Amino acid sequence: MELLSGGDMLIRSLQDEGVEYVFGYPGGAVLHIYDSLFKQEKLQHILVRHEQAATHAADGYSRATGKTGVVLVTSGPGATNAITGIATAYMDSIPMVVISGQVPTDMIGLDAFQETDMVGVSRPVVKHSFLVNRAEDIPETIKKAFYIAASGRPGPVVVDIPKDVTNPNERFEYAYPKKVKIRSYSPAQRGHSGQINKAVDMLLAAKRPVIYIGGGVVQGDGTDLLIEFARKLGHPVTNTLMGLGGYPATDKQNIGMLGMHGTYEANMTMHHSDCILAVGARFDDRVTNNTEKFCPTAKIIHVDIDPASIAKTVLVDVPIVGPVTTVLKDMLAGLTESKVEQDKEALSGWWQQIDEWRTFHGLRYRTDDSELLKPQLVVEKVCEITKGDAYVTSDVGQHQMFAAQYYKFDKPRRWINSGGLGTMGFGLPAAMGVQLAFPDDVVVCVTGEGSIQMNIQELSTCMQYGLPIKIINLNNEALGMVKQWQDLDYSGRHSHSTTYADSLPDFVKLAESYGHVGIKVTNKDDLDDALEKAFSMKDKLVFMDIYVEKSEHVYPMSIKGGSLADMRLSKTERT
């Protein structure tokens, strides 16, 4: 057997795990590891400019590919800088392995230079974590970390490695385990057949059904089966922010996103439904509004890989714990076996009602009240020019909601955003991870002048690795979503949401200073040409600084404390 140092074993383990990219930043505690990295070519290391960006890049890579993202950071500030990105991945159940350096074993607890208790600091935002005490344990720990991160309900796993454990002068026998067994961990493989049959009967008997899908369908690769199942039943499908693309947006059975900024038709359909099938969704507060008023007439079937997601905020009638794929397969089989007849007449009446709701609102927005560009229009144009087939990352705020509403995602893993944690600064580094995974595809980052500045330094990383991301900066010179809430709930007192307007950078010059192309758009009539120009530059990062109407709000918007049917539809209308 081969003898390797701890550092070499770590790198070899990552290679044997099939890792392509490691996103990281060197420092004292990981110098041995970086030296091991230097001596090989198989594993590509992407040097970011801030550790937070490393985690978001690994996260974006994971969301787009389905593979586990890998991060390598040093101890202390390197580790703490990674926390926001780890929490982002945790909230959205993204598989990630974060390797952090630690001070040498004999210095732990002595407040040594760059010491942080990373296992402790990260504990509430990881699926699991390891502190590696012996070099011999590295291969098995890495195997376990990848297994835990990607199986069951995925999530981030931290592996904290003290510097002495990677000492190049101590060598050990290396063998990467083929399989790993953890006696205390066995995620569900199949749903309960009795529950599944019960659910199928309920769905067939339903008069006003709706299928509500979340990120679990995307993460669990359940899209194809879901399409088959939904089409067989002919039920309307709504998706959460995380579930966009989990069912094709342009399909006639899709009624759009639900929740706080969901479509009128999706929220009305949910509210009036008599049977909801929730798949890989978690009844988040941004979906349910007031849980006491949530869908009062509906029986609820909830399919999820995580039992703790079931009956957490909303009680359900039929819980089914299992992976979406096997549960949907079993449900499809159940459809053919069930003796319950579908009430076609009721269903067609239901669709008639849904179509009326659709016609009534259908994400309309005014185009005649401003000389400036409407952000909604910009997203629609971006969708048009990319034929709805780009990878779109976003940051957090109004632009994120506009992107979610107006970009029509027909495929899963195309919409990449921080849904649960709502992390500003996510978009650009996430786009880097996506572009590395798919160098020949179009990657768009829809952002705002607030969010983009939270990780703007990554423009330098994009230059180093030649990542031709198209940045769509919807510039309204304000923290738009904060301002919108202040307009609605604080009598328009714009506390610190608009004060930076006069001190914003010239984004064109900024992009140019990093060696990229910058295009400024202020005039409605210039948009088409500017987009044409930007998207024709296939090998360049283009930063499009697009000035949009400042007073625009995102609608529909749930009314606080109400049911799903309580919405503001525009600045002047409500349900």
Place this chain on the structure above:
Amino acid sequence: MRRIISVLMENEPGALSRVVGLFSQRGYNIESLTVAPTEDHTLSRLTLTTTGGDQVIEQITKQLNKLIEVVKLVDLTEGAHVERELMLIKLKATGSQRAELKRTTDIFRGQVVDVTSTVYTVQLTGTSDKLDSFIEAIGPGLVMEVARTGVSGIARGEKVLSL
């Protein structure tokens, strides 16, 4: 409602902090907590008492089960069970009170495990209620110090919590 949850988990550093952290992170309360290795030294048994409605307790058990190091758990209060807590209590014992304190200790089937001319240290086991009653029976002013272990418990009959 008060619940006793027993958790079998890997006897590894950090496992306990995950359990305790989970409770503070999600706003569940812990009234008492006791933990020690089992006859199988790779496993620890942790017993905690908490209060909450059915929905909260269901979430607590689900969230505990999600922790990778948790092997198995049981809500002992769901079935017949034996629960015990041990208390060491130091009492001011002077003059005529000495005899009275000894009598009360005997009534509660406690033992005096340490004696000085002014102090009795009493050991008492039983349910938490019994220990509370003893403190109450002693009355105010005489209790110098209380050390309680927290509740440990086990199901009655054949039912076991093991691998």
